[in-house]
Amino acid sequence: MQTMNTNLKTSSSVILDSKVHKKHTRKRNWVGWFFILPGLLFHILAVTIPAVMSLYLPFTEWNGLNTPKFIGIANFIEAFQDSVVFTAFFNNIKWTLFWITIPLIFSFLIAYLLRKVNKGQTFYQATYFSTSIITVTVAGQIWFWIYNPFSGVNFYLDKAGLGFIEVPGLTIPAIALFSVLFADMWKGFGTNVIWLLAAMTQTDKSLEEAAKIEGANRFQILRHVFLPQLRPTLTVITLLTILGSFGAFEMVYVMTSGGPAHSTETLSTYYYSLSTSGRRAGYASAVALFQTFIAIFIIIAFAYIRKKKGWDV
Numbered sequence: 420m421q422t423m424n425t426n427l428k429t430s431s432s433v434i435l436d437s438k439v440h441k442k443h444t445r446k447r448n449w450v451g452w453f454f455i456l457p458g459l460l461f462h463i464l465a466v467t468i469p470a471v472m473s474l475y476l477p478f479t480e481w482n483g484l485n486t487p488k489f490i491g492i493a494n495f496i497e498a499f500q501d502s503v504v505f506t507a508f509f510n511n512i513k514w515t516l517f518w519i520t521i522p523l524i525f526s527f528l529i530a531y532l533l534r535k536v537n538k539g540q541t542f543y544q545a546t547y548f549s550t551s552i553i554t555v556t557v558a559g560q561i562w563f564w565i566y567n568p569f570s571g572v573n574f575y576l577d578k579a580g581l582g583f584i585e586v587p588g589l590t591i592p593a594i595a596l597f598s599v600l601f602a603d604m605w606k607g608f609g610t611n612v613i614w615l616l617a618a619m620t621q622t623d624k625s626l627e628e629a630a631k632i633e634g635a636n637r638f639q640i641l642r643h644v645f646l647p648q649l650r651p652t653l654t655v656i657t658l659l660t661i662l663g664s665f666g667a668f669e670m671v672y673v674m675t676s677g678g679p680a681h682s683t684e685t686l687s688t689y690y691y692s693l694s695t696s697g698r699r700a701g702y703a704s705a706v707a708l709f710q711t712f713i714a715i716f717i718i719i720a721f722a723y724i725r726k727k728k729g730w731d732v
Contacts, residue, residue: 477705482698494705504706507677507684510596514685515664517597519657522604526611533612534619544613551609559673562602563589566674589675592682599683603670611656618652619645658721665713686710 477494479487498504533543550558565571566588573585589595622645630640646653668687671677677684677692686706694703 473704473708473711476701477708479701479704481701481704483694483700484698487701490701494702497702498705498709503681503684503689504686504709506681507686507689510683511665511667511685513596514600514667515661517600518604518660518664522608523611523653523656523660525604526608527615530612530615530619533616544616547612548609550606553606555606555669556673558602558606559670562598562605563674566590566598589679589683592679595675595679595682599671599674602674603667606670614652614656615649618649622648654725658717661717662714665710665717 476487478489478491480490480493481487529547533540533547536543553561566573566586568574568588568590571588573588576585586598587594588598626644626648627640630644635643666687667685668691671683671685671688672691675683677688681689687710690703690706690710693706694700697703
């Protein structure tokens with residue numbers, strides 16, 4: 420009988436401890452929810468709701484102020500017939516091709532040369548990176564002044580009798596985009612230099628020494644020993660460059676706002692102007708959704724290639 424009472428007390432104690440433990444667990448969970456609730460609400464209001472709306476607004480006629488009116492796929496039909504959309508799309512492609520070639524190769528060469536510098540390397544790193552910390556607004560205004568035919572470099576070249584080497588800059592539609600691209604490269608290539616230099620300092624130098632002993636020349640070492648070790652960094656930089664190129668906005672908006680005659684227009688600047696001065700937020704959302712699909716396609720393609728090639732990134 421005494422043993423039975425002891426067992427009952429033990430069971431009651433275990434049940435009571437279990438209830439107390441569950442109560443404390445629930446209390447801790449509620450405390451956790453209490454702390455994450457402000458951030459969760461902000462995310463719902465600032466990210467989730469706009470994201471859901473961005474899937475609905477492209478199917479509406481909306482000027483940004485009145486109640487959106489559902490019009491089906493009319494905005495998408497118009498977008499595929501809009502010559503400015505195609506101009507902006509091809510400008511984004513040009514922007515991408517430029518950034519994954521000239522600035523990336525230039526950054527690689529500078530980082531490769533800096534790798535050989537033992538004295539003053541920090542000074543050179545800071546020098547090349549200094550343009551990257553300048554805000555886009557300031558950098559854009561600097562280059563806008565340089566290209567200005569009335570007060571920029573061309574003005575002083577004319578005064579010096581060197582007008583024959585004037586830079587057309589932003590005045591000729593055929594080269595205006597490349598003028599903006601050059602300004603954007605000046606501002607942003609320093610970041611790639613730092614990334615590549617950091618990756619180069621982590622390479623296995625014993626492999627290079629072994630290749631030299633085997634009789635490999637500099638080009639063979641660079642191609643077969645050095646570059647494979649940089650592949651993860653180069654792949655990430657390339658992916659971020661492509662995604663950033665299809666979202667190019669700041670430098671174009673500051674310098675040209677898409678002009679002259681839409682020659683520097685990108686998808687981002689076009690749907691921004693549509694939604695603000697054009698007051699066609701519904702149509703602008705359709706163009707923006709097209710840009711989103713491009714980004715998703717790029718990410719899926721990158722993931723597929725990475726899996727197919729077995730890249731460790």
